[in-house]
Amino acid sequence: MKLLIKIFAVVFINLYAINFASAESWGHHEKSEIQIMKLIKSISKDSVQLTNLLTSMPKGGDLHSHTSGAVNMEKIIHWGAEDGVCVDTATYTASLPPCKGSQVSMAQAESDPNLFNNVLMAWTMADFAGTLSNAHQHFFDSFNKFGAVLSNARADDELADILSAAGRQNQIYVELLQGLNSSAVSSATAKYFSSGDTWNEAYLLQKRNLIIADPVFISTLKSTVTDIDNTVTNARIMLGCNTATPDPGCNVEPRFLVSANRTKDRGQVFSQWVYAYELIQASPWVVGVNLVSPEEDSNSLLYYNDEMTALDVLNRFNNTTQGRRKGHVSLHAGELIPSVLPQTPAGQQQLSFHIRNAIGIAHAERIGHGADILNEISGAGIQDLFNTLHNQNVLIEICLSSNQALLGMKGNNHPLNYYIYNSVPVTLATDDQGVLRNDITTEYVKAITEHQIKYPVLKDMARASLEHSFLTGSSLWVQANVYDQPVADCSGDNPLNSSLSASCAQYLQTNQRAAIQWKLEKQILQFELAANTGITTVSLNASSIPAYNQTTTTLNWESSNASSCQASTTNGWSGQVPLSGSIVVNQKLTTTYTLTCNGNSGYNSRSATVFVNDPAGCLFSWAENNYPLLFSPTNYIIRVTPPYTYQYFKGTNSYAGISSVDNDVYYKGADGSLQDVGGIADWLFKAGCH
Numbered sequence: 053m054k055l056l057i058k059i060f061a062v063v064f065i066n067l068y069a070i071n072f073a074s075a076e077s078w079g080h081h082e083k084s085e086i087q088i089m090k091l092i093k094s095i096s097k098d099s100v101q102l103t104n105l106l107t108s109m110p111k112g113g114d115l116h117s118h119t120s121g122a123v124n125m126e127k128i129i130h131w132g133a134e135d136g137v138c139v140d141t142a143t144y145t146a147s148l149p150p151c152k153g154s155q156v157s158m159a160q161a162e163s164d165p166n167l168f169n170n171v172l173m174a175w176t177m178a179d180f181a182g183t184l185s186n187a188h189q190h191f192f193d194s195f196n197k198f199g200a201v202l203s204n205a206r207a208d209d210e211l212a213d214i215l216s217a218a219g220r221q222n223q224i225y226v227e228l229l230q231g232l233n234s235s236a237v238s239s240a241t242a243k244y245f246s247s248g249d250t251w252n253e254a255y256l257l258q259k260r261n262l263i264i265a266d267p268v269f270i271s272t273l274k275s276t277v278t279d280i281d282n283t284v285t286n287a288r289i290m291l292g293c294n295t296a297t298p299d300p301g302c303n304v305e306p307r308f309l310v311s312a313n314r315t316k317d318r319g320q321v322f323s324q325w326v327y328a329y330e331l332i333q334a335s336p337w338v339v340g341v342n343l344v345s346p347e348e349d350s351n352s353l354l355y356y357n358d359e360m361t362a363l364d365v366l367n368r369f370n371n372t373t374q375g376r377r378k379g380h381v382s383l384h385a386g387e388l389i390p391s392v393l394p395q396t397p398a399g400q401q402q403l404s405f406h407i408r409n410a411i412g413i414a415h416a417e418r419i420g421h422g423a424d425i426l427n428e429i430s431g432a433g434i435q436d437l438f439n440t441l442h443n444q445n446v447l448i449e450i451c452l453s454s455n456q457a458l459l460g461m462k463g464n465n466h467p468l469n470y471y472i473y474n475s476v477p478v479t480l481a482t483d484d485q486g487v488l489r490n491d492i493t494t495e496y497v498k499a500i501t502e503h504q505i506k507y508p509v510l511k512d513m514a515r516a517s518l519e520h521s522f523l524t525g526s527s528l529w530v531q532a533n534v535y536d537q538p539v540a541d542c543s544g545d546n547p548l549n550s551s552l553s554a555s556c557a558q559y560l561q562t563n564q565r566a567a568i569q570w571k572l573e574k575q576i577l578q579f580e581l582a583a584n585t586g587i588t589t590v591s592l593n594a595s596s597i598p599a600y601n602q603t604t605t606t607l608n609w610e611s612s613n614a615s616s617c618q619a620s621t622t623n624g625w626s627g628q629v630p631l632s633g634s635i636v637v638n639q640k641l642t643t644t645y646t647l648t649c650n651g652n653s654g655y656n657s658r659s660a661t662v663f664v665n666d667p668a669g670c671l672f673s674w675a676e677n678n679y680p681l682l683f684s685p686t687n688y689i690i691r692v693t694p695p696y697t698y699q700y701f702k703g704t705n706s707y708a709g710i711s712s713v714d715n716d717v718y719y720k721g722a723d724g725s726l727q728d729v730g731g732i733a734d735w736l737f738k739a740g741c742h
């Protein structure tokens with residue numbers, strides 16, 4: 053440990069020099085890099101400007117993003133409202149209609165800011181206050197709470213939302229982790245396994261034969277191949293990819309990794325991987341496998357090494373059997389801290405070997421998180437593990453926001469700089485941006501502000517995301533992880549030129565990976581040029597609705613160094629808009645407004661969510677919940693008879709109302725006398741209806 057601390061002390065001194073050694077060569081432009089580092093230094097304390105700059109920065113791909121956790125949560129609430137989904141007002145768990153007991157229609161959340169907020173807090177880590185173990189639990193529970201909204205019917209919307217978000221952040225590639233119906237297969241084929249069996253190659257390959265012959269396996273595989281094709285096609289239609297105003301998401305190439313659920317029995321995990329390898333053969337969109345759900349779950353721990361062995365067997369079978377397409381392996385490993393593990397010697401020992409065995413036994417090409425590496429003392433120890441990761445060219449998918457929220461790791465407590473110092477390739481990833489409320493730009497900002505990463509290193513992290521992607525074909529670069537010399541076929545070409553030499557055109561056409569890397573190099577050059585002349589910036593302000601009975605919102609926006617701006621919302625303000633302006637829009641429901649502008653440096657985008665200002669509804673439902681003896685039964689019909697906006701409660705024969713003459717709240721009880729109980733502002737504050 054002492055050695056590592058010493059190493060850490062020199063990281064900051066060396067980081068700049070090490071990565072600057074290649075500055076003169078192709079792929080690194082010293083002048084532009086210095087310019088951008090100066091710019092970053094000058095705005096490092098201004099989070100708005102820093103975010104603007106890093107939004108514009110081309111960031112390659114996101115290699116670690118779970119589809120179900122990546123979708124914007126305001127959108128999920130909106131889809132639930134559209135689909136008539138119910139939500140429980142005690143647990144905030146969504147369920148399919150009809151609504152029963154304490155459930156109400158999700159649609160109510162869009163016109164009740166309190167309910168909307170409570171749902172958002174239950175479904176995300178927004179404003180979460182609690183211990184680390186509570187945060188951990190809250191995070192994993194959230195997926196079950198909103199799961200009912202994300203049916204197959206919303207698969208197209210989900211992909212469109214994720215691609216659009218990536219495009220607006222100047223990314224061009226995403227690898228999404230998804231079950232892709234593997235759970236249907238694992239449930240149906242669980243019968244082929246007995247718990248006491250010894251796992252070895254012969255046993256597993258024999259089980260594989262049974263699984264792939266199972267009728268459920270065959271039908272699920274067939275329908276999923278079609279589903280994926282349709283989802284990609286439909287998402288691109290939703291994004292207007294063949295229209296004159298395509299969404300930035302149209303620039304983003306998607307691929308999928310089949311994620312097996314490690315909380316299940318080992319036999320079911322194996323079945324999911326068998327299915328994954330067949331899906332890789334059948335669908336060009338599926339490129340690899342992964343392993344998801346809490347790493348500290350009792351099944352995850354119990355079967356860890358069995359599952360690494362199983363993956364080794366399947367992977368070897370796949371990649372040595374002629375005519376089969378390569379299946380890639382990325383594994384969640386080392387997303388652990390002592391407090392989430394059993395407080396026993398055996399439990400704590402789990403900290404010491406997960407990354408090592410993921411690469412040593414299962415031959416993982418990438419590791420998700422790798423946060424506990426400084427505890428990985430098994431085998432020849434920590435330094436040997438760093439060396440092995442470097443020598444085997446294993447990339448670490450670093451998820452800073454996720455590790456902070458779920459593992460309490462931040463700044464110097466996170467091993468990011470250890471990986472960099474030991475020349476282990478790293479890239480930044482979002483993990484679950486819908487639940488964590490981050491985006492890829494957040495991760496790049498954190499790398500600068502919390503880890504002192506310099507721009508040239510940051511740029512290579514973006515490049516690493518494509519170099520280590522599971523796209524087919526060879527790399528644009530001669531040497532892995534050194535981004536200064538392109539292959540001979542393209543060495544005479546300039547990414548900024550519109551025409552390519554015949555050899556380069558041919559190379560990019562036959563190598564998907566090189567083609568997307570070429571696209572990134574072009575974006576980087578444009579971004580670095582624009583950094584001298586002006587980054588595209590956007591601001592968007594949405595006024596909240598000023599009075600309780602008005603239903604409009606005023607939007608003001610500005611941009612700089614932009615050539616076009618596009619608006620998108622769930623309620624009508626959409627399409628091409630001027631580069632700056634102001635507009636009054638009708639708004640009856642909680643709405644998220646998004647403005648995306650495009651310029652020389654790429655896209656920049658801002659969103660603003662405006663909650664409905666339905667204080668009357670909010671106040672009355674607060675009164676119903678807190679004073680049932682005065683206001684019952686609960687009844688959601690609000691009536692307007694000027695000057696009053698009011699609600700009548702049959703059970704208590706009472707009224708609650710707000711007068712537009714004096715903006716005071718009135719109460720009329722069973723005795724018929726009308727009482728002025730004070731100003732609306734005070735009551736709204738008291739009821740939490742802002």
Ligand SMILES: [Zn+2]
Pocket residue numbers: 116118384420483
């Ligand atoms: Zn993950």
